[in-house]
Amino acid sequence: MIVAQGIDAWLTTKRGLAGRSLGFVPTMGNLHAGHAALLARARQECDTVLLSVFVNPTQFDDPDDLARYPRTLEPDLALARSAGVDHVLLPTAAELYPDGYTYKVQESAVSTVLCGASRPGHFDGVLSVVMKLLQIAQLGGDPAAQRLYMGEKDWQQLTLVRGMVDAFFLPWTVVGCPTVREADGLAMSSRNSRLTAERRALAPLLAKTLREAPDADAARAALETAGFRVDYLEDRVLGAAPPGAMRRFAAAFLDEVRLIDNVALG
Ligand code: PAF
Numbered sequence: 001m002i003v004a005q006g007i008d009a010w011l012t013t014k015r016g017l018a019g020r021s022l023g024f025v026p027t028m029g030n031l032h033a034g035h036a037a038l039l040a041r042a043r044q045e046c047d048t049v050l051l052s053v054f055v056n057p058t059q060f061d062d063p064d065d066l067a068r069y070p071r072t073l074e075p076d077l078a079l080a081r082s083a084g085v086d087h088v089l090l091p092t093a094a095e096l097y098p099d100g101y102t103y104k105v106q107e108s109a110v111s112t113v114l115c116g117a118s119r120p121g122h123f124d125g126v127l128s129v130v131m132k133l134l135q136i137a138q139l140g141g142d143p144a145a146q147r148l149y150m151g152e153k154d155w156q157q158l159t160l161v162r163g164m165v166d167a168f169f170l171p172w173t174v175v176g177c178p179t180v181r182e183a184d185g186l187a188m189s190s191r192n193s194r195l196t197a198e199r200r201a202l203a204p205l206l207a208k209t210l211r212e213a214p215d216a217d218a219a220r221a222a223l224e225t226a227g228f229r230v231d232y233l234e235d236r237v238l239g240a241a242p243p244g245a246m247r248r249f250a251a252a253f254l255d256e257v258r259l260i261d262n263v264a265l266g
Contacts, residue, residue: 001077001080001081001085001086001087001088002086002087002088003077003087003088003090004087004088004089004090005090006090006091006092006095007089007091007095007096007136010087010089010136010137011136013087014139017048017139018139018140019140020046020047020048020139020145021045021046021047021048021144021145021146021147022046022047022048022049022050022137022138022139022145022146022147023041023042023043023045023046023048023049023050023147023149024042024049024050024051024052024133024134024137024146024147024148024149024172025038025039025042025049025050025051025052025149025150026051026052026054026129026130026133026148026150027051027052027053027054027076028053028054028055028056028069028190029053029054029055029070029071029072029073029076030069030070030071030072030076030190030193031072031075031076031079031080032188032189032190033180033188034151034153034179034180034187034188034189035079036079036083036180037151037177037178037180038149038150038151038177039051039080039083039084039085039149040083040084041149041175041177042147042149043083043084043085045147045175046147048086048087048139049083049084049085049086049087050085050086050087050088050089050137051080051085051087051088051089052088052089052090052091052133052137053073053076053088053089053090054089054090054091054093054096054129054133055069055071056096056125056126056129057093057125058097058101058104058121058124058125058128058129059121059122059123059124059125059126059129060122060125061119061120061121061122068194069190070190070193073090089133089136089137091133091136096129096132101128103128104124104125104127104128105124105127105128105131105164106124106127107123107127107160107163107164110156110159110160110163110238110239111123111124111127111156111160113156113234113236113238114156114232114234114238114249114251115156115232115251115260116156117232118231118232118251123156123157123160126157126160126161127160127161127164130161130164131164131168131170134148134165134170134172138171138172141171142171143170143171143172143173144173146171146172146173147172147173147174147175148161148165148172148173148174148175149175149177150174150175150176150177151176151177151178151179151180152176152177152178152179152262153179153180153187153188153189153260153261153262154260155238155247155249155262156238156249158174158176159238159239160239161174162174162176162239163239163240179261181207182204184204185204185207185208186200186203186204186206186207187206187207187259187260187261189259189260191257191258191259192259194257195254195255195257196255199254199255199257202226202227202228202254203254203259205222205223205226205228206223206228206250206252206259206261207261207263209222209223209226210233210248210250210261210262210263211263215235216233216234216235216248219233219248219250220233223250223252227254228252228253228254229252229253229254230250230251230252230253231250231251231252231253231258232249232250232251233248233249233250233252234248234249234250235247235248235249235265236249245264246264246265246266247262247263247264247265248262248263248265249261249262250262
């Protein structure tokens with residue numbers, strides 16, 4: 001596994017990779033089984049697997065959240081090695097934002113609801129950094145051979161990245177991968193480690209309630225009664241999804257830890 005400390009090191013390395021298919025998994029580190037599943041799928045389907053680790057400051061609407069985000073590079077590299085990753089890209093903020101973030105990618109419909117409504121600027125930051133990473137990662141410009149792997153837990157993020165790839169004719173295939181869950185149903189997330197033991201025991205109720213409640217209002221009431229502070233809970237179709245692709249989306253706090261999840265309806 002080759003670790004590129006900075007963009008230039010990767011740009012030099014990738015000259016030797018012409019003609020190979022590329023599977024790219026962008027992350028903010030603190031890797032868990034959900035990321036391992038993305039890497040495993042990329043490993044199965046592509047000649048070369050690239051992982052990026054970058055805690056992207058522009059997508060944090062709350063400075064405390066950014067400061068608290070776990071930085072765990074050594075265990076992340078160990079997981080990457082065991083997942084068969086070929087290359088790891090570790091860019092710096094100065095390299096990725098030479099313009100000081102005066103240029104950004106903005107979407108004006110899907111990004112305004114759900115997480116976008118309560119986290120202003122969050123999706124501008126996500127789309128901008130993913131756009132930059134896709135430009136830097138790309139090898140040959142053949143969308144069939146450049147595959148971006150992202151998880152369905154962040155369904156809104158996945159929808160927005162798909163939309164951006166289409167809108168800007170980016171030569172990538174976006175592969176959405178199913179949410180990986182703990183045995184008790186809690187969606188894997190780096191935020192889970194911040195839950196107290198008591199809150200961790202309660203957390204699986206989020207997924208269970210989304211699946212089982214008869215409607216969104218009942219789901220919200222059940223979660224609030226159990227002690228969650230619900231940010232949003234909505235049944236809706238997001239983006240250019242096929243008809244009938246109704247999903248139930250929620251974000252809810254346990255203490256200061258914000259959990260998100262979504263399930264298919266019907
Ligand atoms: O899902 C994430 O970890 C981040 O939002 C991403 C896509 C790596 C962009 O920073």
